[in-house]
Amino acid sequence: MNEPVIEVKNLKVTYNKGKSNEVRALDDINLKIFPKEYIIIYGPSGCGKSTLLYSISGLQRATYGNVTVQDISLAHMTERQELELHQTKIGMIFQAFYLIPSLTIIDNVCLPKIFRGENPVTRRGEGMRLLRRFGIAEQADKFPNQLSGGQKQRVAIARSLINNPDIILADEPVGNLDSESAQNVLTLLKELNDVDKKTIIMVTHNPDHLIYADRVLHMKDGMVVSEEIREEKRPKEATKEAPAEEPEEIPNEFKMLMHSFKNLSAQQMNILLIPFKAKQLLNHALSELMEEQVTMAESLLKEFLFNNIDADQFTERLDADLDNGGAGWNKKRASSFSERINALIEQSKNIQSSSQEALPKLEEYLIKIFHLQLDPESELRFQSFIRQRIDSKINQFELKHKFDAPKLLGGVGLHKGTAEKIVREIEMIMLLKYS
Numbered sequence: 001m002n003e004p005v006i007e008v009k010n011l012k013v014t015y016n017k018g019k020s021n022e023v024r025a026l027d028d029i030n031l032k033i034f035p036k037e038y039i040i041i042y043g044p045s046g047c048g049k050s051t052l053l054y055s056i057s058g059l060q061r062a063t064y065g066n067v068t069v070q071d072i073s074l075a076h077m078t079e080r081q082e083l084e085l086h087q088t089k090i091g092m093i094f095q096a097f098y099l100i101p102s103l104t105i106i107d108n109v110c111l112p113k114i115f116r117g118e119n120p121v122t123r124r125g126e127g128m129r130l131l132r133r134f135g136i137a138e139q140a141d142k143f144p145n146q147l148s149g150g151q152k153q154r155v156a157i158a159r160s161l162i163n164n165p166d167i168i169l170a171d172e173p174v175g176n177l178d179s180e181s182a183q184n185v186l187t188l189l190k191e192l193n194d195v196d197k198k199t200i201i202m203v204t205h206n207p208d209h210l211i212y213a214d215r216v217l218h219m220k221d222g223m224v225v226s227e228e229i230r231e232e233k234r235p236k237e238a239t240k241e242a243p244a245e246e247p248e249e250i251p252n253e254f255k256m257l258m259h260s261f262k263n264l265s266a267q268q269m270n271i272l273l274i275p276f277k278a279k280q281l282l283n284h285a286l287s288e289l290m291e292e293q294v295t296m297a298e299s300l301l302k303e304f305l306f307n308n309i310d311a312d313q314f315t316e317r318l319d320a321d322l323d324n325g326g327a328g329w330n331k332k333r334a335s336s337f338s339e340r341i342n343a344l345i346e347q348s349k350n351i352q353s354s355s356q357e358a359l360p361k362l363e364e365y366l367i368k369i370f371h372l373q374l375d376p377e378s379e380l381r382f383q384s385f386i387r388q389r390i391d392s393k394i395n396q397f398e399l400k401h402k403f404d405a406p407k408l409l410g411g412v413g414l415h416k417g418t419a420e421k422i423v424r425e426i427e428m429i430m431l432l433k434y435s
Helices: 049-057 079-089 105-115 120-133 149-161 179-194 207-212 252-260 270-285 291-305 311-319 331-353 358-369 376-390 396-404 416-433
Strands: 006-015 023-033 038-042 064-069 090-094 167-171 199-204 215-220 223-229
Touching: 006 049, 023 049, 023 223, 038 049, 038 179, 038 207, 049 064, 049 167, 049 199, 079 090, 090 149, 105 120, 105 149, 120 149, 149 179, 167 179, 179 199, 179 207, 199 207, 252 416, 270 291, 270 416, 291 311, 291 331, 311 331, 331 358, 331 416, 358 376, 358 416, 376 396, 376 416, 396 416
Parallel strands: 038 199, 038 215, 090 167, 167 199
Antiparallel strands: 006 023, 006 064, 215 223
16 A cells, blocks of 8 residues: 555657657656545646556557556566556546447456456356446347447446456546436446445546546646645655646647637647547537537547548437437438538548649539639639648638638638638638648
8 A cells, every 4th residue: 555556757758759740748747646546637638638548558658758557667568468457457448438349248348358268157257247236237138239328338347347457547438428327437436446446547527527536637738737635545655746837849730720729739739639620520510409419429520530430330320319329310410410521521631632633622612612603813812812721821810811801902802701601611621631
């Protein structure tokens, strides 16, 4: 109890190191976590909290520094030690469940034991014990698509416990769930900490979850900026200091996008952009829906942007009932939305390719979407101004001014409202293009 079960020393994670779009996802993290603690890593999207969790799990390699788990340095693990870490020492719970759809529920739970070659009767008995504990034993022989979101997450928790690890890592485990299911899952995690004495480390951006933690680590821009202690389980000599913040160096193109999207931060470049893109696409393309429908759709959109599901699966899941893991939309809305998203993504791929046809295709797309009627001179200006924005020679405000400026003053002469909508469309395409 006097020694940390996890120790993070001077941890830095940098993406695209040495390139013009280099970004520090984690910047000099120092952290000690002791046995039986319940730690919540809290902060806004893109602050580095999931990267820190994956670094602790060994799924994310450190650029600099080191992580030690139960006295084993992750940077110097042998292949056998790495296998033992992920099979027996750490259990992982994800927002998207990651159940294998072709396996029954009991086989999903027992999968870690199958990899270890354990006796089928023994492993099934242990799996059923966990399913009974979490109130889903009657679902054992069903498949994941027959379960609700809350039931799926309980299956995922059971799977994480099947090899009895001391440490449970949970990445936004209730992000896809309705409020009642979320409460059930959070209660289970607290029980695992209080009763089973598991060390729990959970990532969340929801302040309502913080009451469950012994310690809350507040993160911003890749750093732990403060610590909130609710119940002290560490030895008295354990201390923690938050490192000072340092300014970020970011590309000019990304700075322009940050002006367009107020919640976009430097830490959200590259793979960290996916959750932000999903949220912005929803806000951009959706009409009014229930919060639960929007939340589930956002989760599906992330899966689509990560290429975990294809366009047809995306449409089908949007239309599926909430109880069946869908977003609960009707077929017409799901098809329309999917077509809208695919059209935006197609345009982003066109301009990313830098082909000669990219600009004419984008121009044709905008004229069609916004029903523009341009004379030859205005069309040439329209295309020229779009090119300048694509090349990051002007920002969104300059582009809007050029669109709605009178023709006599060198503009396109569009109505102000139309100009604003077109600029917003272009900014969304630019966001999707950026990588």
